[in-house]
Amino acid sequence: MIMRRMAVSLAAVLATAGCGVFGSTGASTPAPLERTTLRVGVGNAIDTAPLRIAVADGKFGQAGLHVELVDVGQDDALPKLSSGELDVAFASDVSMFRAAAAGASLQLQGEAYTSGPNTMALVTLPDSGYTVPTGKKSPKIAVNMIDDVGALVAKSVLGTAGVDVDRVQLKPIPFEQMPQALQARTADAAWMVEPYITRAEKELGAHILADGDRGATLSFPMSAYASSGIFAQTNPRTLATFRKVLGQAQADAADPARVREALPRFSTIDPTTAALISLGSYPVALNGIRLQRVADLMHNSGALPNRLDVQGLLPRQDG
Numbered sequence: 425m426i427m428r429r430m431a432v433s434l435a436a437v438l439a440t441a442g443c444g445v446f447g448s449t450g451a452s453t454p455a456p457l458e459r460t461t462l463r464v465g466v467g468n469a470i471d472t473a474p475l476r477i478a479v480a481d482g483k484f485g486q487a488g489l490h491v492e493l494v495d496v497g498q499d500d501a502l503p504k505l506s507s508g509e510l511d512v513a514f515a516s517d518v519s520m521f522r523a524a525a526a527g528a529s530l531q532l533q534g535e536a537y538t539s540g541p542n543t544m545a546l547v548t549l550p551d552s553g554y555t556v557p558t559g560k561k562s563p564k565i566a567v568n569m570i571d572d573v574g575a576l577v578a579k580s581v582l583g584t585a586g587v588d589v590d591r592v593q594l595k596p597i598p599f600e601q602m603p604q605a606l607q608a609r610t611a612d613a614a615w616m617v618e619p620y621i622t623r624a625e626k627e628l629g630a631h632i633l634a635d636g637d638r639g640a641t642l643s644f645p646m647s648a649y650a651s652s653g654i655f656a657q658t659n660p661r662t663l664a665t666f667r668k669v670l671g672q673a674q675a676d677a678a679d680p681a682r683v684r685e686a687l688p689r690f691s692t693i694d695p696t697t698a699a700l701i702s703l704g705s706y707p708v709a710l711n712g713i714r715l716q717r718v719a720d721l722m723h724n725s726g727a728l729p730n731r732l733d734v735q736g737l738l739p740r741q742d743g
Contacts, residue, residue, distance in 0.1 A: 455661060457659075457661050457662045461490045461491075462489060462511045462512055463492050463494055464513070464649070465501045466495060467497070468498075468647065470683070470687065473683045473687060476690050477682065478670070478676075480686075488665070489666060489669070491666070496510070499569065511659075512649050516573045521722060522722070524732060525729075529654065530650045530651070532648050532738055533648075535645060535711070538644065538705045539642075540637055543621075544617045544635075544644075545615070546613045546632070547613060548613045548614075549607065549630055557581070561587075563592060563613060565612065566605050566614035566615065568598060569596060573644075575615075579725060580639065580725070581639065584640065599617070607628070619697050619701050622702075644718070660739075663739070672708075675706075678706070680703050684703075710738050719733075
């Protein structure tokens with residue numbers, strides 16, 4: 425009788441456990457993406473090269489996500505993100521942190537680019553007479569935007585060299601017009617990034633007055649991708665997929681040959697220039713500690729009145 429009751433009990437346990445014991449052991453089907461199309465604003469071709477390559481190679485499509493790239497100017501990506509014209513926007517870390525400090529609801533979705541030697545620099549002409557950073561007490565420095573990364577880096581580099589940063593005169597001039605400004609002596613030096621540095625060296629014999637990748641701005645986080653906070657809340661799985669594929673694309677870009685070969689396909693950078701430019705690195709994942717360096721330098725230099733906690737801008741699962 426006892427053995428019979430034990431057999432009945434065992435049968436009951438197996439029945440309540442369902443078919444998982446002897447049936448299928450496969451994982452449950454993952455929840456579908458909230459949306460299968462993302463409109464992503466892109467800018468600087470070098471910074472966004474891994475993303476562009478991944479889209480062209482169909483990497484996002486293989487993950488079930490169609491990424492539509494939208495070219496945006498350096499100062500209209502975040503407004504278009506706010507208006508809903510974009511789902512994800514590329515912009516400099518400085519502009520993103522400035523917007524966040526002003527109350528914009530943003531969530532970072534990936535880092536784009538980090539500086540390397542001579543990827544950003546103060547550039548002068550050989551006959552300018554400006555040969556060392558301290559050569560002028562009140563230098564006129566061309567920057568692409570008065571309140572972006574160029575201004576932050578230029579003042580940091582000059583200050584580290586011993587120049588009184590309060591006497592530095594920043595002049596907003598588009599990258600394309602900086603060579604003319606140097607030739608006309610309306611600027612003593614220009615803060616440039618690639619490929620403008622290489623072009624100025626090739627075409628004008630320009631030389632680097634000071635590498636921007638030094639001191640407080642060594643291996644400096646330059647740019648990133650972000651969505652609005654509301655979009656992130658309503659599309660977590662879609663954005664997680666975006667981050668995963670982007671990370672893989674960034675890892676592939678560790679081979680500089682892949683980037684150099686691809687640049688002429690989607691930019692005005694010719695193959696010769698692409699072979700000569702200095703390249704930085706492409707972070708594979710968001711890193712709050714690394715990004716905090718930018719916000720802290722902005723705060724310490726007076727660009728942000730209060731310290732911004734970058735960790736609050738990251739998705740929960742990213743460190």
